[in-house]
Amino acid sequence: xxKGSVAVRVALGETELVQNVxxxxxxxxxxxxxxxxxxxxxxxxxxxxxxxxAGTKVEELEEVFGSFGNLxxxxxxxxxxxxxxxxxxxxxxxxxxxxxxxSKFQHIPLYLEWAPMGVFSSPGGxxxxxxxxxxxxxxxxxxxxxxxxxxxxxxxxxxxxKxxxxxxSLPGCTIFIKNLNFSTTEDTLKEVxxxxxxxxxxxxSKKKDKAGNLLSMGFGFVEYKKPEYAQRAVKQLxxxxxxxxxxxxxxxxxxxxxxxTSARKTQVSRKQANSKxxxxxxxxxxxxxxxxxxxxxxxELKTVRLPKKMFGTGAHRGFGFVDFLTKQDAKVxxxxxxxxxxxxxxxxxxxxxxxxxHSGKRGKFFRAExxx
Numbered sequence: 001x002x003k004g005s006v007a008v009r010v011a012l013g014e015t016e017l018v019q020n021v022x023x024x025x026x027x028x029x030x031x032x033x034x035x036x037x038x039x040x041x042x043x044x045x046x047x048x049x050x051x052x053x054a055g056t057k058v059e060e061l062e063e064v065f066g067s068f069g070n071l072x073x074x075x076x077x078x079x080x081x082x083x084x085x086x087x088x089x090x091x092x093x094x095x096x097x098x099x100x101x102x103s104k105f106q107h108i109p110l111y112l113e114w115a116p117m118g119v120f121s122s123p124g125g126x127x128x129x130x131x132x133x134x135x136x137x138x139x140x141x142x143x144x145x146x147x148x149x150x151x152x153x154x155x156x157x158x159x160x161x162k163x164x165x166x167x168x169s170l171p172g173c174t175i176f177i178k179n180l181n182f183s184t185t186e187d188t189l190k191e192v193x194x195x196x197x198x199x200x201x202x203x204x205s206k207k208k209d210k211a212g213n214l215l216s217m218g219f220g221f222v223e224y225k226k227p228e229y230a231q232r233a234v235k236q237l238x239x240x241x242x243x244x245x246x247x248x249x250x251x252x253x254x255x256x257x258x259x260x261t262s263a264r265k266t267q268v269s270r271k272q273a274n275s276k277x278x279x280x281x282x283x284x285x286x287x288x289x290x291x292x293x294x295x296x297x298x299x300e301l302k303t304v305r306l307p308k309k310m311f312g313t314g315a316h317r318g319f320g321f322v323d324f325l326t327k328q329d330a331k332v333x334x335x336x337x338x339x340x341x342x343x344x345x346x347x348x349x350x351x352x353x354x355x356x357x358h359s360g361k362r363g364k365f366f367r368a369e370x371x372x
């Protein structure tokens with residue numbers, strides 16, 4: 001077989017390895033989203049241990065780090081070169097970090113950094129090292145159950161967040177209020193308009209005077225959780241009196257336009273509307289045959305297209321379109337291939353970015369970039 005086939009097999013092998021590591025971390029209560037917050041707050045008890053030699057065992061890490069204090073969780077994915085070590089006390093974690101940073105571990109220097117805050121989706125236990133050893137089997141069984149429950153909680157939270165996003169994208173939830181008394185506060189306004197339904201937010205538009213003080217501009221916005229609440233407010237509270245002023249109330253047109261645009265963007269970035277996906281960051285040496293071989297692992301393909309430079313001549317432009325036979329196959333391929341992968345020798349996939357493609361009016365394509 002040619003180099004292309006070997007390259008595809010290597011890429012798929014790396015994909016499987018990454019997915020196994022990802023699954024291991026999720027099953028052990030690691031919040032992967034926390035690592036995307038580069039400038040976020042850092043933990044004082046959890047250390048990210050990098051540059052570990054191949055074949056490192058959890059017991060070896062426990063022996064090295066455990067000499068500085070009681071440990072919580074020590075996670076090392078199979079085949080991984082990075083581990084998470086949790087201490088029960090911040091002072092012990094700090095001492096271990098100071099002493100072990102760049103120290104030799106099996107003739108290789110350890111690279112340490114503090115893990116992001118909230119790296120674990122659930123708090124660790126407070127058991128001592130001795131207690132852990134005496135209750136090892138019991139904890140193993142309990143851990144399986146707890147990890148399963150934690151994963152369910154994560155999935156439920158993600159589902160709730162999606163529902164909240166959908167609710168936020170509904171048009172007609174915001175009303176515009178005119179003729180406010182300049183002394184009326186947002187709390188007063190919220191109290192009045194809560195009679196029509198659940199209020200999500202209440203804002204009075206303000207401007208600064210020459211002294212820098214914020215002054216009411218005499219109008220504001222109230223956002224409800226549901227459109228029917230906003231419609232009820234317009235009917236029931238039209239011309240109502242607040243602080244001696246009769247209020248004019250109507251559905252906010254600006255909010256409708258903004259919400260519809262936001263909803264469209266959210267939908268584009270989240271949903272797989274058809275069977276076609278956009279693949280970015282393709283190495284220029286890669287061929288249609290190799291891309292087809294790589295993606296055919298996830299389902300039957302209809303077409304693979306790599307747009308070329310100079311009106312169809314020369315090399316392709318570094319991105320392409322893969323059209324599956326079904327939407328489900330297109331959806332499945334995305335999380336498996338959106339990660340660092342590589343074609344050996346002269347072909348390098350630094351990061352394949354796979355995103356859904358949504359067909360719009362006049363044959364245009366709208367793409368949602370994503371990556372980990």
